[in-house]
Amino acid sequence: MDDKDETIRDVRSCEAVVVGTGPAGLAGALALKHVGADVVLIGPPPARSQGQRAETRTAALLVSSIDFLKTLKVFDRLKPVAAPLTAIRIIDVSRSLVRAPDIEFRASELGLEAFGYNIANTALVEALYSRAQEVLPAILPTTVEHVLIDERNVRLACTGGSQVSGRLVMAADGRRSLCREAARIEVSEWRYDQGAIASDFRHSRPHRGVAIELHREGASLTTVPLPDPCGSALILVGSTAEIGRLIQCDEERFAESLADRLDGLLGSIESVGPRASFPVAGLTAKTLAARRIALVGEAGHILPPIGAQGLNLGLRDAAALADCIAEALVRRADPGGEDVLSAYNDARRLDVLSRAVGVDLLNRSLLTDFVPLQAARGIVLHGLNWLPPLRRLVMRVGLEPPSSLPRLMRGAQA
Template structure:
């Protein structure tokens, strides 16, 4: 490592030498920095400091973390601090709320069928990010609360500069900086993007019937409406996906009108609707980087892939990126190899290819199947759900596929105490 970084400037000029520089302070980026630090790599984390939960009402999203993601947070020493703010997901209920003549039956996937207490836990994004960032402040070599303005990638290192000249020299750049990734651009990695004629609202609401730790997805032609349990048994988070016009109309509605519309949409499954929280909207879109790696660069999270908000796949996929990259860098360290070299990057790309591809294609097809009026496809979807209802072994198989990737879990996700 010292040989790889020889000749680099010292940190006295606010330039840090590190094995890896992680760009991006969303949950996947901070987790990537912690994973790399966990395997002994020197890491610089660069990105704006996240707003504290009590001062960040604009972020209304929650994260449904699968069991493997929770295990990762335990290994990183983060879970204990946020567990009290998380609600277990003991079952997932799917309701066909479409106007199709071939409506599918309601189906419920229960964690206990797999011998689990829960599929995972739901937690506010702000609480999760705050806990990760607090851990990073005491774990990684350096944290720069600033945006990267320029990245120069050389033969044996990358030079990352923030405003004022501070930054890092690193063997490996980890791009976790989202849709408009500076890291992806610097490494000349192309990405394909697509838009659906949909928008989504993220918010929370109170209700008169307990959620019983069940997440409910109501599928209809314009999109899905998903309620996810919060720690309060009479409160849930909400992702409402609909046509762009519908979402715009709902965002303009006052609280009472929105609550009325939500109650009508949910059809009483959680009883009466009480108060609703702050609403935030975002377009439903997809992104897929044509490669997860470039010169001295590895992409993780939304810099590599963006999925529609269906099935809790997005962040869990990004956390698996972070943990898998740590495995590849750990192997490079054991061999005395370059953590940003071609062999390390090729190993990472190979490790993530099948998981990323299968989730990206699967979620896209599911979302498009909800939008189509093509009768044979509607019939096929209905038949599948009928089969899952009638055949418990098949239902358990589908649950296992949803919970675990098609390849082995990274080391840091293989259980925790």
């Protein structure tokens, strides 16, 4: 087969095109296939398979996200590399006048074995991509260069000459989404004077499935269990200048700094893995859908790395859009029609807004010197310690959206 034949083979029309091969895009493509849509996936294969630098971050996936992966028949291949999250411990090490108490949220209080599982991003993406290769009718390992929208279709021109036409586009193409730009969807963006370091480390005391969040002025340190009983993933947030200094440290000096911050909570630090840094920023789209394009994941919202909300929010996007497309297919309706896009936006608006506002307020409460706000944060955490019913309510709110879960995230009901 010559190059011309290969290009012709890649040109096709379909009901839905998914742009982006991160976790949200891959899960979204699988979800659309699960509900019966004809799907084409566009995006490069996982970084590891291309010999690129491996991702240092992990994904703390909550119960509903795990149920979604089970429905998509992906979780079984991830379970050997997944670490259960049995509890979350929050510790205030700030110098606030009203210090918040240490508080531990335990999954057992809700009758759960775990709040979810922590999984390396590389393993998650590779498992999703492998499943996509098994079940999707077409995967184009390329990138979109141009998007043209008309009344009936979206046409995408890709690197190498491939072209795809779809009634709907699920845009999971990230912060600088070309599809979002083509749909003329405006966004609000903001930056904090903060950066973050993602890494992992080994320690002498076992984590026992407990994630730890240490909060201090302008900064946070989160450790999340890995499958190794004495290994944890790390997200360290601090001022831009502080993170700039720490990322330049050699392993020994960084380990010393980490040990000082943890103050023996996990014993001694035995080794530190590769580190990567990134800025802390926020983004929300004015709408999640317009002109045959539906935004999923970071194309529609970006949150600071606090409280394990980001990817879980993106997976709920993908599952909710699959719900809307499933209903459209039953009605033989246009999957990219205004009614379907409006239903998707309505389904996701409150969940995205509440998480964005909540995470932003928590992060700003650590940045501010305003005593009443510091005091309010401390009083709330005292209340959670004193009132178990309130603590359980907060845990449920953290696990599930304010509206009903998408059908593909309801476990056995899916």
